[in-house]
Amino acid sequence: MITPVVQARGIVKRYGHVTAIDHSDFELRPGEVLAVIGDNGAGKSSIVKAICGATIPDEGEILIEGKPVEFSSPIEAREMGIEIVYQNLALSPALSIADNMFTGREIRKKGWLGKYLRMLDKPAMEKFARDKLTELGLMTVQSIKQPVETLSGGQRQGVAVARAAAFATKFIIMDEPTAALGVKESRKVLELIQDVRARGIPIILISHNMPHVFEVADRIHIHRLGKRLCTIDPKDYTMSDAVAFMTGAKEPPAEDAA
Amino acid sequence: MSDTTTTAQKGQDFEKTLDQSDTKVATFEVKHHTLLERIQHVLHNNPTLVPVIVLLVSLSAFGLIAGGTFFSAFNLSLILQQVSIIGILAAAQSLIIITAGIDLSVAAIMVLMSVVMGNLAVFAGVPSGFAILIGLFGGIGAGVMNGWFITKVKLPPFITTLGTWSIFYALLLWISGAQSIRGQDIDTEAPFLKFFGAAFNIGGARITLSALLMIVVFIALWYMLNKTAWGRHVYAIGDDKDAAEMSGIRTDRTLLSVYGLAGFVCALAGWASIGRVGSISPQSFYEGNLDSITAVVIGGISLFGGRGSIMGALFGALIVGVFRSGLRLSGVDVLWQVFAIGWLIIIAVAIDQWIRRVSA
Incomplete structure (x- = not known):
C-alpha cells in the first residue's frame, strides 16, 4: 500500500463546550486533489487547520508521509513544505x-x-x-x-497560488480559492489546480462550489458534525448525492467508498 | 464516464461559450488625464516627493522673504543642528508608525536615558563610556517593555505608550531629583557625554556631530527597512498584520525588535541631546514625542502603517526647522510659528489622503 501524504487519526479539538473536531480521520494520497466539503459549521476548516498547525488538536495523531508530526504553528508546517492558500490570500x-x-x-x-x-x-x-x-x-x-x-x-489569487506552488514540496491547502472570483477567473484557478497536480503535488481543496469540486477532485472528503462522514469518488456519485450526504438527507456509503 | 472527462477538460457546461467570450477588457471613454491626476499618480508612486517639494519651496520662499541671512551657510547649518535631536526621535517614531503603531514615550525614553547617563557618569563616578552603554541598553529595555505590552499583553500602542510616557517621566524625575546637571559639572566629570556637541566648520557652515548622527541614523534605518528581509517584514506588518502572520512572518518577534530598536535610537538621541543642549535637564523635550510625530506626518508616512519612506521623516523634521527659522528671521512672533506648524500637519495629512485615493 502507498503511504498517504497525510494521515490523521482520531483528531479531537474542543473549544470550551463546543467540539469542533470529534474523533475525525483524514487522508491525503500522493498526487491527488482531495476536496473537503461540508455544511457550514461542520468543521471542515477546523480539521484542515489541525493538519497545518494553525490549531493544535487536543487528541489524535497526524502522520506526514508516515512520520508523526506535532506542529505548533503554520510556520513549522511551511518549513516542511506544506503551503496554504488562505481565502483572504495573506x-x-x-x-x-x-x-x-x-x-x-x-x-x-x-x-x-x-x-x-x-x-x-x-x-x-x-x-x-x-x-x-x-x-x-x-x-x-x-x-x-x-x-x-x-x-x-484573479491576479492576486494567481500570485497566492504561484507562491504556494513555488515552495510546496509536500502538499498545498487551498481554502475556498474560487469563492471571490468571477467565472473566467475561477476557470483560471481551476486550471492552476490541475497544473499543480500535474507536477505531482497533492492538493487539499476546501470548497462550497460543487461544480468546481466535481470537476477537479479525485476524491471528495465529506465532513459532517465534526468528523469525516465518508469519502467518495466523484465519478460514482452525483452532486446531489454529495449534498444529500453532507446535509444528512441520505445515509452515507461505507467509509472506504473511495 | 466519457462525459466527465470532457467536462474536466472544457469546464462546466455553462462555461462552454467562454472560449468565444469577448476578450476586450472594460474600456471607458478615453479620458485624458488632467495634469492634477498625473501629479497625483506620480506622488502615489513616490510618497517622499511631497516633503521634498515642500522643503524646496519653503526654502526658496523664506529665502525671498527673509533675505540673505536665511540662506547663509551658517543659518542653514544652524537649522540642521536645531532639528537634529527631534530628527533622531522622528527616525525612531517612523519605525513604529510604519508598523501602524504610535509611540508617545519616545521623548520620555530619551530624557530618561540622558538623565541615567548623566547621573551615573557625573555623580556616581561610573566611567562615561560605561554610563553611556548602560543608557543605550536602558533604551533598548524601555522599548522592549513597550513592545512586550503591545505584543504579549495585546494592548494598543497608543494606550501602552501613553502609560509608559508617564512611567518613564516619573522615573526620570525620581532619578534626577528634578534637578538639572549643569554643563560645567559634565565638562569636569564626564566630557565624553558631550561628544555629539562637537562641531567643525566648513565654509561658514557649522556642522555638529549630532547633525551628522541624525543623518547616519536615517541612512542606516533606511537601509534596514528597504534592503533587508527584516525591513520588508516591518512594512508587511504595518500593511496587514494578519496577512503578514499567515504568510510566515513571526510578527510578534519582529514588532518586539522594532520597539527595541526604536528605544535604542531614542537613547542615542538622549546622548546626543547632552552635547546639543550642553546640560541635562529633566524638563527638556517634554513635547518631543509630539514634535517627532509632527515630523513623521509632514514627511508623508501614513499613520495607518505600511506606507511611506523613513527619509520622509528627515525632510519633515527639516521642514519644521525651516519654518521656525524662516518665520523667526522674518520677524514673526513665535506664536505664528506654532500656528504655521499646525497648518502644516493638517495639510500634510490631507495631501496623504488625497494621494492614496489615486486610481491605480
Missing part, C-alpha cells in the same frame, strides 16, 4: 509581487553584503517570481515590482 497590498512571493523566506545576496549587511538579492527574487508566474501562465502583470494592490482579484 498578501501585503503595498508590497510588490516579488516581495510577497518571498515573505518570510527572502534570498540574501551572496558574500559579505548578504552575510553581514543582510542585503536582499532583489534581482534574484524578481527573476524567480517572474519565472514562476510565467510557468503558470500568469505573467500578464506589467511588472513584478508593482504592488499587489494594483492587481485584480
Whole structure:
C-alpha cells in the first residue's frame, strides 16, 4: 500500500463546550486533489487547520508521509513544505509581487553584503517570481515590482497560488480559492489546480462550489458534525448525492467508498 | 464516464461559450488625464516627493522673504543642528508608525536615558563610556517593555505608550531629583557625554556631530527597512498584520525588535541631546514625542502603517526647522510659528489622503 501524504487519526479539538473536531480521520494520497466539503459549521476548516498547525488538536495523531508530526504553528508546517492558500490570500497590498512571493523566506545576496549587511538579492527574487508566474501562465502583470494592490482579484489569487506552488514540496491547502472570483477567473484557478497536480503535488481543496469540486477532485472528503462522514469518488456519485450526504438527507456509503 | 472527462477538460457546461467570450477588457471613454491626476499618480508612486517639494519651496520662499541671512551657510547649518535631536526621535517614531503603531514615550525614553547617563557618569563616578552603554541598553529595555505590552499583553500602542510616557517621566524625575546637571559639572566629570556637541566648520557652515548622527541614523534605518528581509517584514506588518502572520512572518518577534530598536535610537538621541543642549535637564523635550510625530506626518508616512519612506521623516523634521527659522528671521512672533506648524500637519495629512485615493 502507498503511504498517504497525510494521515490523521482520531483528531479531537474542543473549544470550551463546543467540539469542533470529534474523533475525525483524514487522508491525503500522493498526487491527488482531495476536496473537503461540508455544511457550514461542520468543521471542515477546523480539521484542515489541525493538519497545518494553525490549531493544535487536543487528541489524535497526524502522520506526514508516515512520520508523526506535532506542529505548533503554520510556520513549522511551511518549513516542511506544506503551503496554504488562505481565502483572504495573506498578501501585503503595498508590497510588490516579488516581495510577497518571498515573505518570510527572502534570498540574501551572496558574500559579505548578504552575510553581514543582510542585503536582499532583489534581482534574484524578481527573476524567480517572474519565472514562476510565467510557468503558470500568469505573467500578464506589467511588472513584478508593482504592488499587489494594483492587481485584480484573479491576479492576486494567481500570485497566492504561484507562491504556494513555488515552495510546496509536500502538499498545498487551498481554502475556498474560487469563492471571490468571477467565472473566467475561477476557470483560471481551476486550471492552476490541475497544473499543480500535474507536477505531482497533492492538493487539499476546501470548497462550497460543487461544480468546481466535481470537476477537479479525485476524491471528495465529506465532513459532517465534526468528523469525516465518508469519502467518495466523484465519478460514482452525483452532486446531489454529495449534498444529500453532507446535509444528512441520505445515509452515507461505507467509509472506504473511495 | 466519457462525459466527465470532457467536462474536466472544457469546464462546466455553462462555461462552454467562454472560449468565444469577448476578450476586450472594460474600456471607458478615453479620458485624458488632467495634469492634477498625473501629479497625483506620480506622488502615489513616490510618497517622499511631497516633503521634498515642500522643503524646496519653503526654502526658496523664506529665502525671498527673509533675505540673505536665511540662506547663509551658517543659518542653514544652524537649522540642521536645531532639528537634529527631534530628527533622531522622528527616525525612531517612523519605525513604529510604519508598523501602524504610535509611540508617545519616545521623548520620555530619551530624557530618561540622558538623565541615567548623566547621573551615573557625573555623580556616581561610573566611567562615561560605561554610563553611556548602560543608557543605550536602558533604551533598548524601555522599548522592549513597550513592545512586550503591545505584543504579549495585546494592548494598543497608543494606550501602552501613553502609560509608559508617564512611567518613564516619573522615573526620570525620581532619578534626577528634578534637578538639572549643569554643563560645567559634565565638562569636569564626564566630557565624553558631550561628544555629539562637537562641531567643525566648513565654509561658514557649522556642522555638529549630532547633525551628522541624525543623518547616519536615517541612512542606516533606511537601509534596514528597504534592503533587508527584516525591513520588508516591518512594512508587511504595518500593511496587514494578519496577512503578514499567515504568510510566515513571526510578527510578534519582529514588532518586539522594532520597539527595541526604536528605544535604542531614542537613547542615542538622549546622548546626543547632552552635547546639543550642553546640560541635562529633566524638563527638556517634554513635547518631543509630539514634535517627532509632527515630523513623521509632514514627511508623508501614513499613520495607518505600511506606507511611506523613513527619509520622509528627515525632510519633515527639516521642514519644521525651516519654518521656525524662516518665520523667526522674518520677524514673526513665535506664536505664528506654532500656528504655521499646525497648518502644516493638517495639510500634510490631507495631501496623504488625497494621494492614496489615486486610481491605480
